[in-house]
Amino acid sequence: xxxxxxxxxxxxxxxxxxxxxxxxxxxxxxxxxxxxxxxxxxxxxxxxxxxxxxxxxxxxxxxxxxxxxxxxxxxxxxxxxxxxxxxxxxxxxxxxxxxxxxxxxxxxxxxxxxxxxxxxxxxxxxxxxxxxxxxxxxxxxxxxxxxxxxxxxxxxxxxxxxxxxxxxxxxxxxxxxxxxxxxxxxxxxxxxxxxxxxxxxxxxxxxxxxxxxxxxxxxxxxxxxxxxxxxxxxxxxxxxxxxxxxxxxxxxxxxxxxxxxxxxxxxxxxxxxxxxxxxxxxxxxxxxxxxxxxxxxxxxxxxxxxxxxxxxxxxxxxxxxxxxxxxxxxxxxxxxxxxxxxxxxxxxxxxxxxxxxxxxxxxxxxxxxxxxxxxxxxxxxxxx
Amino acid sequence: xxxxxxxxxxxxxxxxxxxxxxxxxxxxxxxxxxxxxxxxxxxxxxxxxxxxxxxxxxxxxxxxxxxxxxxxxxxxxxxxxxxxxxxxxxxxxxxxxxxxxxxxxxxxx
Numbered sequence: 001x002x003x004x005x006x007x008x009x010x011x012x013x014x015x016x017x018x019x020x021x022x023x024x025x026x027x028x029x030x031x032x033x034x035x036x037x038x039x040x041x042x043x044x045x046x047x048x049x050x051x052x053x054x055x056x057x058x059x060x061x062x063x064x065x066x067x068x069x070x071x072x073x074x075x076x077x078x079x080x081x082x083x084x085x086x087x088x089x090x091x092x093x094x095x096x097x098x099x100x101x102x103x104x105x106x107x108x109x110x111x112x113x114x115x116x117x118x119x120x121x122x123x124x125x126x127x128x129x130x131x132x133x134x135x136x137x138x139x140x141x142x143x144x145x146x147x148x149x150x151x152x153x154x155x156x157x158x159x160x161x162x163x164x165x166x167x168x169x170x171x172x173x174x175x176x177x178x179x180x181x182x183x184x185x186x187x188x189x190x191x192x193x194x195x196x197x198x199x200x201x202x203x204x205x206x207x208x209x210x211x212x213x214x215x216x217x218x219x220x221x222x223x224x225x226x227x228x229x230x231x232x233x234x235x236x237x238x239x240x241x242x243x244x245x246x247x248x249x250x251x252x253x254x255x256x257x258x259x260x261x262x263x264x265x266x267x268x269x270x271x272x273x274x275x276x277x278x279x280x281x282x283x284x285x286x287x288x289x290x291x292x293x294x295x296x297x298x299x300x301x302x303x304x305x306x307x308x309x310x311x312x313x314x315x316x317x318x319x320x321x322x323x324x325x326x327x328x329x330x331x332x333x334x335x336x337x338x339x340x341x342x343x344x345x346x347x348x349x350x351x352x353x354x355x356x357x358x359x360x361x362x363x364x365x366x367x368x369x370x371x372x373x374x375x376x377x378x379x380x381x382x383x384x
Numbered sequence: 385x386x387x388x389x390x391x392x393x394x395x396x397x398x399x400x401x402x403x404x405x406x407x408x409x410x411x412x413x414x415x416x417x418x419x420x421x422x423x424x425x426x427x428x429x430x431x432x433x434x435x436x437x438x439x440x441x442x443x444x445x446x447x448x449x450x451x452x453x454x455x456x457x458x459x460x461x462x463x464x465x466x467x468x469x470x471x472x473x474x475x476x477x478x479x480x481x482x483x484x485x486x487x488x489x490x491x492x493x
Contacts, residue, residue: 105467152489153385155466163468 003049004040011054012037012121013199015061017093020118021156022081023065026146030118032068036061094119095158095203098196102171103154110145111174112181117142119199120192130186171200172213172266179217183224190221211260212267218253219273222246233372238282250277268297287317304333312343320350338367342377349384358384386421386490387470391458391479398481407478414462419473423460454484462487 012033019029036057050056066082101114113131116122128138148154159167175193182190197214204210226244229235254274262268272293279285294310307329315323324347327340334340345360361381368374398404414420434445448455457479464470467487474485 103467105471151492152487153466155468157466157468159468 003044003053004037007040007053007057008037008121009195011057013094013097013119014054015057016118016121017097018058019061019065020097021093023069023078024150024156026118026149028065028068032061032064033057033121035064092158092203094199096156098171098200098203099158099167100149100154100156102167102174103149104167104170105152105154106145106148108174108177110141111170112178113138113141114145115174115196116178116189116192120196122188122192126188130181130189168204168207168209172209175200175213175217179220183220187224190217190224193217194221208260208262209264209266211256212264212270215253215256215260216266216270216273218249218256219270219277222249222253222277231372237276242280245277250274254278262296265297265300268293268300272297285316287313291317304330305337308333308337308340308343311347315343315347315350320347323347324351338364341367345377345380349380354384385464385466385470387462387464387467388488388490389423389460389462389470389474389477390456390486390488391460391477392454392456392484392486393479394483395453397483404478404481405476410477414460414473419462419464419469421461421463423458425458426456428457429455457483 015033015036016029019032020026023029039060040053040057044050062082066079069079069082097119098115101118102111106114109131113127116127117124124138124142125135128135131138133141158164175197178189178196179193182188182193194214194217197210197217201211201214222245223237223240224246226240226242227235253270254277257267257270257274260267262271272290275286275290275293291310291313294306294313298306298310307326311323311326311330314326324344327344327347330337330340341360341364345357345364348360349357358381361377361384365374365377365381368377411420411423429448432446432448434447434449436443436445460477462470462473464473467489470487474480474487477485479485
């Protein structure tokens with residue numbers, strides 16, 4: 001990557017965050033940050049990269065903002081404030097920016113787009129491509145969000161005390177959604193989610209759920225080269241080539257978890273993911289630990305999907321009979337998730353009732369669309 | 385920053401009445417803090433008259449401008465520092481629990 005691209009990645013968020021704080025104008029802030037980077041693109045190859053690229057960019061962006069504001073005859077106070085910024089933003093500005101972009105009074109899709117554009121500096125056209133909409137649609141979405149921030153006076157502030165506890169999960173949910181979009185097919189978004197989680201971890205080092213989320217991302221991401229076969233179909237965990245897992249990412253995540261207390265759902269999910277990621281072979285998986293983490297997780301987040309995964313874990317850890325017992329808690333979602341029947345079939349087979357298992361595999365196959373999953377289910381039925 | 389707070393009914397209110405705050409306390413507190421500038425309960429939509437003027441002619445319709453199950457039953461005008469403060473005030477209103485409340489900022493013209 002060339003120096004300007006690196007500077008873009010490193011300093012965009014700071015530039016925009018500070019310019020918004022001082023001018024209160026989101027569009028102006030973005031335009032000036034963009035101008036500063038364009039100037040760098042022109043000058044740095046000719047004059048050399050400045051010693052302090054962040055400071056250089058902030059000076060150029062600030063002067064540009066001053067020009068625009070002078071022409072618009074803004075009151076003196078703002079101009080004086082502007083002239084005072086010499087260095088990149090203090091950390092707080094980026095944290096303010098993140099919390100404002102993720103404000104719950106904005107629609108979820110707008111929060112995601114705004115975070116990518118203003119905090120991470122991803123271009124509108126790239127965001128549009130990742131979310132499968134036209135650039136014009138994405139521009140409208142971003143403009144609408146920025147207008148609402150101004151018109152409804154959404155504060156540019158990090159909430160404190162109880163309000164912070166209320167709002168932080170919403171911020172993490174935006175990153176989680178971003179990561180999942182990346183995981184499902186747009187790798188750039190997963191990378192951005194990890195970068196943002198890292199940034200948030202630096203800005204809020206004492207929030208354990210933030211660092212846990214980063215660890216969770218790293219663990220999921222470590223399997224990115226093993227998750228699909230050459231045909232592009234998903235490969236289940238127990239059949240993935242573990243040599244393709246990203247060992248450095250796993251090691252970093254494990255290290256993070258060692259110094260992070262278990263205080264919320266992301267901490268629990270990360271520990272479950274770590275149990276899988278650190279097993280040398282599928283047979284080495286520590287299912288007992290996984291089952292216990294799922295017990296905790298099911299208490300904090302009593303959702304049917306977690307109940308299903310808990311039943312699977314208990315089935316491996318304590319026998320198929322125990323798994324079948326816990327599967328009773330997933331009755332409500334049986335119709336919506338063919339996976340439930342497949343799990344029941346697997347547990348039933350391992351409990352020894354082969355005839356019933358065969359019927360259940362066929363039933364699961366009948367409710368699954370044509371594809372590798374369905375073929376696998378029918379193959380299991382034929383094996384019995 | 386001024387916000388108009390539309391107080392509306394909702395088809396799915398909070399069922400646990402012990403959690404719903406008291407309206408008199410809400411009014412007293414926000415009046416004392418200078419956050420509530422005005423407000424009132426409105427007569428039901430059956431008392432509403434919708435007025436349009438088209439081609440110089442005054443056209444009247446009996447009833448509200450939209451027919452929905454949720455109806456506006458009152459309003460308050462708030463003076464708040466920002467949306468977060470207005471949200472806190474709105475969330476403490478009994479109708480945020482028994483109905484719904486819309487916060488609409490005054491346009492900055």
